[in-house]
Amino acid sequence: MTWILERLLGRLPLGWLQLINRKGRFFSATLGVGFAVTLVLFQLGFIGALSGSVQLPYQAIRADFILSGPDARTLTDGTATPRQRVYEALSVNGIDSASPFYIGTAVYKIPNGRDASFRIFGVEPETLATFWREDIAQFAPILEVARTATIDGLTRGVPPDFLNGVGTGAPQPLNLNGIPVGLVGTFEIGPGFDSDGYIFVSTRTFFQIFPEQDPGAPAHVFVKVAPGQDLLSVRQDLEAQYDPTETLTRSIEEALADEVMVQTVEAPIGIIFGFGAVMGVFVGLVIVYQVLSTEVSDHIREYATLKAVGYRNRFFSSIVLEQAAILGICGFVPGALLATVLYGMISGATGLPMVMEQARLTNVLIGTLVACAFSGLLAARRLRAAEPAELY
Amino acid sequence: MERAIETRGLNYAFGSGPARTQVLFDVDLTIHRGEVIVLKGASGSGKTTLLTILACLRDMQDGQAMVLGEDLVGASAGLQVHIRRRLGFIFQAHNLHDALTALQNVRLGLELHGGKAKAQWRDAGEHLLGLLGLEDRVHYKPRNLSGGQKQRVAVARALIANPDIVFADEPTAALDAESGRIVIEMLKDLAEARGTTSLIVTHDERVVRMASRVLTMDQGRLVADETAEKTDEMEAG
Ligand SMILES: Nc1ncnc2c1ncn2[C@@H]1O[C@H](COP(=O)(O)OP(=O)(O)OP(=O)(O)O)[C@@H](O)[C@H]1O
Ligand SMILES: [Mg+2]
Numbered sequence: 001m002t003w004i005l006e007r008l009l010g011r012l013p014l015g016w017l018q019l020i021n022r023k024g025r026f027f028s029a030t031l032g033v034g035f036a037v038t039l040v041l042f043q044l045g046f047i048g049a050l051s052g053s054v055q056l057p058y059q060a061i062r063a064d065f066i067l068s069g070p071d072a073r074t075l076t077d078g079t080a081t082p083r084q085r086v087y088e089a090l091s092v093n094g095i096d097s098a099s100p101f102y103i104g105t106a107v108y109k110i111p112n113g114r115d116a117s118f119r120i121f122g123v124e125p126e127t128l129a130t131f132w133r134e135d136i137a138q139f140a141p142i143l144e145v146a147r148t149a150t151i152d153g154l155t156r157g158v159p160p161d162f163l164n165g166v167g168t169g170a171p172q173p174l175n176l177n178g179i180p181v182g183l184v185g186t187f188e189i190g191p192g193f194d195s196d197g198y199i200f201v202s203t204r205t206f207f208q209i210f211p212e213q214d215p216g217a218p219a220h221v222f223v224k225v226a227p228g229q230d231l232l233s234v235r236q237d238l239e240a241q242y243d244p245t246e247t248l249t250r251s252i253e254e255a256l257a258d259e260v261m262v263q264t265v266e267a268p269i270g271i272i273f274g275f276g277a278v279m280g281v282f283v284g285l286v287i288v289y290q291v292l293s294t295e296v297s298d299h300i301r302e303y304a305t306l307k308a309v310g311y312r313n314r315f316f317s318s319i320v321l322e323q324a325a326i327l328g329i330c331g332f333v334p335g336a337l338l339a340t341v342l343y344g345m346i347s348g349a350t351g352l353p354m355v356m357e358q359a360r361l362t363n364v365l366i367g368t369l370v371a372c373a374f375s376g377l378l379a380a381r382r383l384r385a386a387e388p389a390e391l392y
Numbered sequence: 393m394e395r396a397i398e399t400r401g402l403n404y405a406f407g408s409g410p411a412r413t414q415v416l417f418d419v420d421l422t423i424h425r426g427e428v429i430v431l432k433g434a435s436g437s438g439k440t441t442l443l444t445i446l447a448c449l450r451d452m453q454d455g456q457a458m459v460l461g462e463d464l465v466g467a468s469a470g471l472q473v474h475i476r477r478r479l480g481f482i483f484q485a486h487n488l489h490d491a492l493t494a495l496q497n498v499r500l501g502l503e504l505h506g507g508k509a510k511a512q513w514r515d516a517g518e519h520l521l522g523l524l525g526l527e528d529r530v531h532y533k534p535r536n537l538s539g540g541q542k543q544r545v546a547v548a549r550a551l552i553a554n555p556d557i558v559f560a561d562e563p564t565a566a567l568d569a570e571s572g573r574i575v576i577e578m579l580k581d582l583a584e585a586r587g588t589t590s591l592i593v594t595h596d597e598r599v600v601r602m603a604s605r606v607l608t609m610d611q612g613r614l615v616a617d618e619t620a621e622k623t624d625e626m627e628a629g
Contacts (some may be wrong), residue, residue: 009501012492012496012499012500012503014489014491014492016501017490017491017492017496018491018493021490021491021533044555066407109483190608228516244421299489301487302487302488302489304487304499305481305483305487308447308449308476308481309476309477309479309500309501309504310473310474310477310504311504366501388449389444389449389450389482391449391483391485391487392440392443392449392483392484
């Protein structure tokens with residue numbers, strides 16, 4: 001290692017040699033940086049999983065536009081949309097179809113399992129093929145039958161044998177708000193932070209499960225533009241139909257971007273993870289600064305001696321930066337490994353999409369090195385105390 | 393004969409206002425290349441202060457001073473560093489890097505100087521440590537060396553880059569009589585072989601006896617300048 005660094009730096013790797021001379025301090029500093037890296041990666045992983053899981057249902061939607069209440073920034077919050085938007089939209093030239101979309105939440109105690117919280121989507125079976133991905137739309141005919149439902153095959157916390165039976169024989173019974181429904185098929189979306197899985201039912205079944213919901217006030221209205229039409233001009237015509245302060249027109253991408261923004265930046269959960277990441281950076285900065293400035297103070301007489309002989313500040317700064325880079329890299333490697341293991345454990349346990357992305361690793365590595373360099377430069381300010389005239 | 397150091401009317405004071413204390417008064421001094429000079433005097437007489445000014449570790453205040461042909465009056469920080477790179481420093485404390493071996497510490501004295509000298513640090517360092525009686529301690533770290541051995545490593549570090557002037561403050565304080573003698577002999581050999589000048593502050597009578605010239609300071613003034621007879625002959629020859 002010393003040999004490699006010597007070739008790399010073109011000088012005696014003094015910073016490295018000093019670090020390994022105090023093995024205990026070096027070890028705990030590395031541990032501290034590693035911990036900070038794990039913390040940051042962990043929080044970023046959560047934010048990534050959060051935004052990833054938010055995207056999952058959107059990826060199944062095939063609508064061109066989604067009409068929502070003016071304050072609706074996620075699928076589930078905000079004012080409902082008047083159902084008459086469906087007819088208004090259909091009156092616009094170039095619009096092929098429009099359909100109301102209802103959302104409810106129900107908890108079901110799975111046999112031999114825990115309580116699972118389901119997000120229930122109420123849809124018109126006849127427009128399912130227009131507005132939803134094929135694996136969901138294929139069940140349109142069977143959803144027409146009263147009290148049938150399809151369920152997310154990736155639902156979290158459900159015993160595998162419970163889902164395996166679905167779609168193979170008789171409908172698997174399930175109780176939603178006291179209403180028995182039969183599960184007739186599975187599709188794949190994946191669990192989110194606030195629900196364990198998704199269930200699709202027809203609007204008719206939906207209002208049996210949620211009698212308190214108003215059929216005249218769907219959560220959103222989906223709109224599909226006829227093939228070959230210009231999306232932009234149709235959108236303008238559509239927006240001209242109603243007061244923009246009462247109804248939002250967004251593409252699916254825009255709606256998704258809004259929701260990701262809300263969940264990862266504005267919602268408490270996103271703020272907590274973001275704060276955790278900031279804490280990690282802060283902890284890392286403080287540890288590295290502490291270690292490096294102690295290193296400088298401990299060697300101040302030696303540095304003053306070198307200063308007397310004619311070494312310049314640049315040399316000393318490069319030693320501190322050398323130490324900063326070593327701490328950064330030696331902390332990053334175990335920190336990133338630990339985080340990767342934790343990602344695997346968490347996504348295994350929760351079904352959340354916690355994946356260690358190459359770009360995230362690279363960014364955190366760069367961030368670690370920049371933060372270490374920053375701390376190092378701060379610590380290097382102490383070198384000014386090296387006063388060679390005081391040595392004699 | 394070429395002059396290594398020359399001062400005229402050198403004054404120096406610490407502090408300012410009412411706290412101002414002048415510690416050097418009208419120091420006139422000429423030191424030629426190849427001289428091995430001892431500077432002695434009572435504690436507080438200003439020896440160290442004079443040394444640090446001549447070694448470009450303190451800025452000049454008043455008077456004239458030339459070191460290695462460079463004018464110290466108003467010398468920029470850059471010029472000071474340039475001069476210091478041609479000097480050797482032996483401090484009372486060894487100030488070795490505890491993380492480095494004896495040889496690596498010596499190498500630091502050379503690292504600054506590029507080219508051939510730097511490339512040959514290993515041979516040169518081992519040779520020099522050998523001359524100082526440390527051939528079997530080359531790869532020891534300071535914590536495994538005695539005080540005298542550490543001081544000898546510091547001497548090797550000061551000499552490895554072939555300085556033109558060596559400034560030493562009580563270099564033999566930590567050394568036994570024999571190592572002290574070896575160090576001073578080495579400085580004298582260098583003076584003869586390379587014209588290296590040495591200015592050694594010491595109270596050690598054994599060192600005083602070995603010097604070619606002895607300067608005495610008292611209360612900030614140079615009060616005596618004696619040349620040993622033996623070296624007188626050498627200079628005449
Ligand atoms: N940094 C300083 N600030 C103020 N006064 C100082 C400083 N350094 C030295 N002095 C004063 O200057 C005078 C000369 O000090 P100096 O260190 O040069 O003496 P010295 O001859 O080397 O003494 P010693 O033999 O004890 O080392 C002393 O009176 C000392 O108190
Ligand atoms: Mg002194």
